[in-house]
Amino acid sequence: MKAIVVEKFGGPEVLKLKDVPEPKAGQEQILVALKAIGVNPVDTYIRAGTYARKAELPWTPGADAAGVVESAGAGAPFKTGERVYVHGAVGGVYAQKAVVEASRAFPLPDALSFEQGAAIGVPYATAHRALFQGGGARRGETVLIHGASGGVGVAAVQLALCAGMIVIGTAGGDDGVAFLKSLGVMYALDHRKPGYVDEVLKLTDAKGPQLIVEMLANVNLAEDLRVAAQRGHIVIVGSRGPAPIDPRYAMTKDLTVRGMSLWNMTEAEREHVHADLAKGFASGRLKPLIGAKFPLAEAAKAHAAILIPGARGKIVLLP
Numbered sequence: 377m378k379a380i381v382v383e384k385f386g387g388p389e390v391l392k393l394k395d396v397p398e399p400k401a402g403q404e405q406i407l408v409a410l411k412a413i414g415v416n417p418v419d420t421y422i423r424a425g426t427y428a429r430k431a432e433l434p435w436t437p438g439a440d441a442a443g444v445v446e447s448a449g450a451g452a453p454f455k456t457g458e459r460v461y462v463h464g465a466v467g468g469v470y471a472q473k474a475v476v477e478a479s480r481a482f483p484l485p486d487a488l489s490f491e492q493g494a495a496i497g498v499p500y501a502t503a504h505r506a507l508f509q510g511g512g513a514r515r516g517e518t519v520l521i522h523g524a525s526g527g528v529g530v531a532a533v534q535l536a537l538c539a540g541m542i543v544i545g546t547a548g549g550d551d552g553v554a555f556l557k558s559l560g561v562m563y564a565l566d567h568r569k570p571g572y573v574d575e576v577l578k579l580t581d582a583k584g585p586q587l588i589v590e591m592l593a594n595v596n597l598a599e600d601l602r603v604a605a606q607r608g609h610i611v612i613v614g615s616r617g618p619a620p621i622d623p624r625y626a627m628t629k630d631l632t633v634r635g636m637s638l639w640n641m642t643e644a645e646r647e648h649v650h651a652d653l654a655k656g657f658a659s660g661r662l663k664p665l666i667g668a669k670f671p672l673a674e675a676a677k678a679h680a681a682i683l684i685p686g687a688r689g690k691i692v693l694l695p
């Protein structure tokens with residue numbers, strides 16, 4: 377079978393399509409014939425060799441995908457032919473097939489395509505964990521989703537709206553604002569416009585949002601601390617460097633600033649999150665949005681594309 381193999385860390389050009397032996401499923405594992413693969417920013421950080429979690433080389437990237445069960449070990453509760461989405465594989469998922477622990481595979485709802493299935497694992501589970509576990513999101517509260525147009529942002533918008541929250545979202549440019557309005561956010565702001573954070577205060581009668589889900593903390597954390605509501609919560613999902621902050625805001629407003637990593641989720645938490653997501657997919661209120669599609673052989677182009685601002689919808693690879 378074909379798979380992307382990385383033999384040395386570096387730029388997108390180190391992603392090479394190669395022939396590799398087909399893997400076999402063990403006792404509590406399934407072999408999945410992949411139909412679509414989700415590309416996440418973290419795949420690019422690991423490929424570059426700059427991420428805290430180092431991959432062992434040679435390495436096949438990727439955690440998110442969807443496909444059809446080709447074979448199942450005796451202890452795996454899946455049938456051959458079943459449609460599944462997966463989050464995490466024994467090797468990576470930038471491949472035609474992958475072996476997956478049964479606990480990392482979930483039935484793909486009928487209403488969702490394979491491409492949509494490949495857009496669930498990292499984005500929706502991260503957004504769910506950030507809002508509810510990290511931020512204690514509650515109906516009627518105002519949430520600022522800072523970076524609402526990306527993979528995690530779109531999922532966070534849909535989940536927050538389902539939970540009955542008032543959503544302020546940010547995106548880049550007029551097209552980004554229009555995109556957020558199409559998702560149903562109440563207020564959409566352009567994070568490229570100077571002074572846009574003051575709009576957050578105006579929209580909340582100077583009180584500030586009770587919850588901020590932050591996708592780019594190195595740029596925004598200082599302003600988040602300034603505008604967050606008294607006793608508010610800031611959940612850091614993404615950061616690409618250090619952030620200069622004034623801790624006094626955290627002190628005077630009793631703020632909680634909490635980081636979160638999806639990779640720290642326990643098995644029980646993962647089960648709970650995916651069971652909850654399944655209800656949202658079944659009701660049609662959670663709907664992964666697909667953006668650019670690339671053949672697996674062009675994974676390098678997908679890695680370059682995901683780091684360019686302005687992507688609307690999840691980038692997927694087609695094996």
Ligand code: NAP
Pocket residue numbers: 416417418498499502522523524525526527528529546547548549552567591592595596612613614615616636637638639682683684685686687
């Ligand atoms: P993505 O699809 O590439 O989206 C990036 C988002 O950041 C877009 O909404 C982009 O908006 C926005 N952005 C750009 N400039 C911004 C600014 N100045 N202020 C606020 N937002 C800005 O990435 P993603 O998959 O949603 O992930 C978002 C971040 O979270 C990434 O850094 C990723 O590595 C991280 N992440 C962390 C975890 C975890 O476990 N902690 C899990 C998943 C992702 P425009 O393109 O419209 O400008």
